[in-house]
Amino acid sequence: xxxxxxxxxxxxxxxxxxxxxxxxxxxxxxxxxxxxxxxxxxxxxxxxxxxxxxxxxxxxxxxxxxxxxxxxxxxxxxxxxxxxxxxxxxxxxxxxxxxxxxxxxxxxxxxxxxxxxxxxxxxxxxxxxxxxxxxxxxxxxxxxxxxxxxxxxxxxxxxxxxxxxxxxxxxxxxxxxxxxxxxxxxxxxxxxxxxxxxxxxxxxxxxxxxxxxxxxxxxxxxxxxxxxxxxxxxxxxxxxxxxxxxxxxxxxxxxxxxxxxxxxxxxxxxxxxxxxxxxxxxxxxxxxxxxxxxxxxxxxxxxxxxxxxxxxxxxxxxxxxxxxxxxxxxxxxxxxxxxxxxxxxxxxxxxxxxxxxxxxxxxxxxxxxxxxxxxxxxxxxxxxxxxxxxx
Amino acid sequence: xxxxxxxxxxxxxxxxxxxxxxxxxxxxxxxxxxxxxxxxxxxxxxxxxxxxxxxxxxxxxxxxxxxxxxxxxxxxxxxxxxxxxxxxxxxxxxxxxxxxxxxxxxxxxxxxxxxxxxxxxxxxxxxxxxxxxxxxxxxxxxxxxxxxxxxxxxxxxxxxxxxxxxxxxxxxxxxxxxxxxxxxxxxxxxxxxxxxxxxxxxxxxxxxxxxxxxxxxxxxxxxxxxxxxxxxxxxxxxxxxxxxxxxxxxxxxxxxxxxxxxxxxxxxxxxxxxxxxxxxxxxxxxxxxxxxxxxxxxxxxxxxxxxxxxxxxxxxxxxxxxxxxxxxxxxxxxxxxxxxxxxxxxxxxxxxxxxxxxxxxxxxxxxxxxxxxxxxxxxxxxxxxxxxxxxxxxxxxxxxxxxxxxxxxxxxxxxxxxxxxxxxxxxxxxxxxxxxxxxxxxxxxxxxxxxxxxxxxxxxxxxxxxxxxxxxxxx
Numbered sequence: 001x002x003x004x005x006x007x008x009x010x011x012x013x014x015x016x017x018x019x020x021x022x023x024x025x026x027x028x029x030x031x032x033x034x035x036x037x038x039x040x041x042x043x044x045x046x047x048x049x050x051x052x053x054x055x056x057x058x059x060x061x062x063x064x065x066x067x068x069x070x071x072x073x074x075x076x077x078x079x080x081x082x083x084x085x086x087x088x089x090x091x092x093x094x095x096x097x098x099x100x101x102x103x104x105x106x107x108x109x110x111x112x113x114x115x116x117x118x119x120x121x122x123x124x125x126x127x128x129x130x131x132x133x134x135x136x137x138x139x140x141x142x143x144x145x146x147x148x149x150x151x152x153x154x155x156x157x158x159x160x161x162x163x164x165x166x167x168x169x170x171x172x173x174x175x176x177x178x179x180x181x182x183x184x185x186x187x188x189x190x191x192x193x194x195x196x197x198x199x200x201x202x203x204x205x206x207x208x209x210x211x212x213x214x215x216x217x218x219x220x221x222x223x224x225x226x227x228x229x230x231x232x233x234x235x236x237x238x239x240x241x242x243x244x245x246x247x248x249x250x251x252x253x254x255x256x257x258x259x260x261x262x263x264x265x266x267x268x269x270x271x272x273x274x275x276x277x278x279x280x281x282x283x284x285x286x287x288x289x290x291x292x293x294x295x296x297x298x299x300x301x302x303x304x305x306x307x308x309x310x311x312x313x314x315x316x317x318x319x320x321x322x323x324x325x326x327x328x329x330x331x332x333x334x335x336x337x338x339x340x341x342x343x344x345x346x347x348x349x350x351x352x353x354x355x356x357x358x359x360x361x362x363x364x365x366x367x368x369x370x371x372x373x374x375x376x377x378x379x380x381x382x383x384x385x386x387x388x389x390x391x
Numbered sequence: 392x393x394x395x396x397x398x399x400x401x402x403x404x405x406x407x408x409x410x411x412x413x414x415x416x417x418x419x420x421x422x423x424x425x426x427x428x429x430x431x432x433x434x435x436x437x438x439x440x441x442x443x444x445x446x447x448x449x450x451x452x453x454x455x456x457x458x459x460x461x462x463x464x465x466x467x468x469x470x471x472x473x474x475x476x477x478x479x480x481x482x483x484x485x486x487x488x489x490x491x492x493x494x495x496x497x498x499x500x501x502x503x504x505x506x507x508x509x510x511x512x513x514x515x516x517x518x519x520x521x522x523x524x525x526x527x528x529x530x531x532x533x534x535x536x537x538x539x540x541x542x543x544x545x546x547x548x549x550x551x552x553x554x555x556x557x558x559x560x561x562x563x564x565x566x567x568x569x570x571x572x573x574x575x576x577x578x579x580x581x582x583x584x585x586x587x588x589x590x591x592x593x594x595x596x597x598x599x600x601x602x603x604x605x606x607x608x609x610x611x612x613x614x615x616x617x618x619x620x621x622x623x624x625x626x627x628x629x630x631x632x633x634x635x636x637x638x639x640x641x642x643x644x645x646x647x648x649x650x651x652x653x654x655x656x657x658x659x660x661x662x663x664x665x666x667x668x669x670x671x672x673x674x675x676x677x678x679x680x681x682x683x684x685x686x687x688x689x690x691x692x693x694x695x696x697x698x699x700x701x702x703x704x705x706x707x708x709x710x711x712x713x714x715x716x717x718x719x720x721x722x723x724x725x726x727x728x729x730x731x732x733x734x735x736x737x738x739x740x741x742x743x744x745x746x747x748x749x750x751x752x753x754x755x756x757x758x759x760x761x762x763x764x765x766x767x768x769x770x771x772x773x774x775x776x777x778x779x780x781x782x783x784x785x786x787x788x789x790x791x792x793x794x795x796x797x798x799x800x801x802x803x804x805x806x807x808x809x810x811x812x813x814x815x816x817x818x819x820x821x822x823x824x825x826x827x828x829x830x831x832x833x834x835x836x837x838x839x840x841x842x843x844x845x846x847x848x849x850x851x852x853x854x855x856x857x858x859x860x861x862x863x864x865x866x
Contacts, residue, residue, distance in 0.1 A: 058724060125794040126724025135727050135735065139850065140826040141787060141796045142808045149785030150810055157839040202786040250810045250824045251762060255783050
């Protein structure tokens, strides 16, 4: 079995773009991904595509994947649209890795796209909060923020944690995102700002919630031979873990953890032959501040209840032992649902090639963690720097 | 009337919020027609109030709800102008599916017809009178209230219906509601109206074959507090007897329900041998007189709901009633179909969970693979308690509600949504968790660890169809 490598990764700007379409945004992401490939690369090399989207707004509900690749001029290649809510493109990447490792394809495009901000207020309401256990969660009046807020209420009750700890996630991620020209909310915020914003779903306030976002991202995955040919510094997919969980938060044994994250991480670490202590950085799924705290614990960065300490001590700051969300995370960079998973890979790819906006000192191993809904589907990928001579 | 069943149990439900006269007077610069009026919450209607009152009577009764053979409901404000709502009451109260149901409506005297149907039923009969009329805010809207009363007829009972009388007169224009309107109105021809009400009700009551000098309490038609006294002017009842059955200054004009709630109040605390009279009036016009004799002392706590309550401001009352704040959210998207909802009614009304025959785990909702052993099993029905503990909770801020709840939020404000942990109702061990909306004025202050209990409320309406289900109120 060949390994799979990322040889190119790019994203569109994340934000609100009334004059763009899901296809034009994906064009931007694709162009950036192709530009990031070190050597001459003809897009005819791409054998297959897996593209993630939830399909917010219902626009092109059927066959949006082929609509994107045909628009790009990748004429005739097989394209599969992947839907796993906010983890759609994490799963698209997983499909690409499987296609390459199996030998069915040499070079595969993985990516995602979402347009969320071009609808009327009324229409938007119908398309948010659709990835929980709809019959029970949404029809009790819960929103997407509401489910994570319920998680936060249980976490604050169970552990020595406060709203200030939630706010520290916003401060850190905004500081990182302010350096990222693609970020939707690319500005810094103070702890005071993040403590005193209006409530969205108590205890979560505006600064504890990601925005709604238009955006696209694209990753080029290659087998060993193609990686050697087209890249001087390919990034190896060392571990690909994924897991499903009960779709409703209320259906799980614990309200303060996401079991599918734990399982997906175990599988990724096992395959990569590493432990969390070997990580140099991580991009975790911080759709809401509580999600970043839960991720630290689910991914084994610390013991249960220790996540607030990591934030208070700056462990996950860029100059800490395990920087998290140097891209700005979903909080600052934005969260275009289907584009988020491969968007995280753009940051991992950049860090491991020393090209990031908040560049860490020579990182070798990084992780991306992509959660669908409140934990119904999760992917965790471990990426490793490959020294040119080793490949 | 020896075939009649006796009154074995009763119940009352009045919405907790009350609009005081001072608010009405400040808003309109007039003197208010009632001391205060009950304001139904945005998620309440005649059906939810009927269920609340019906539960009171069933709880007060010494038999199981499945023993009920007849349900008679009365209201002038059924949730829909056409479509039965009694089947939803049957389902919510756990009455048997072969129960005979009938609905009396179109008149404030409807409650009397339901009471007579219940008293003459062959088996145990539950009678519920529930109403929440509306009216132009400057006119009838100043006095309208809401509430419900329930009566369970079974065997000899604690009180016996001694006699009933009827009167009819072709006298229109006193109180009416045009088709497709939610507002009751009248021509406001004062002398004509008062004379019709007084004459019709007092002659009906006078005809009752009882010793009128011995009557202890009477509930007479009461759109405002002065009318019962005007009616009683022609009767030998003293002021105290009328006061015992007059609730309109606490409840407001609750349409068909006011006289029925007044009857419960009149019977409450009565001693063996006491005589109680009800005089119903239906515009158009008709009157019904009923006379009861108490056999066994009746609990005085029955009408406690009438006198409690919490004052609200006028704008809050207008919002809760839907005078302002109605909304229809355009568009569509992820949508739960009506049949999907209907399939889960046993869970939404009665919290029917499932017990896994393989591993004994409790599943809610009881469908799909077992949550513990992940086997595909046929769950055994395992009802949950209606009281449980909040294990997670949030408050959905104003403007943030899902589309189905936009109108509720406009009218009722931010609402809390919790995950509850609830034990099974029976002897066997086990708990289940489910998400549920909290309701009531203290509900947004609920925190993890608090205890809450279930109430049937309107959940949401889409395409004209209202979904009902349990919400939870702080204990």
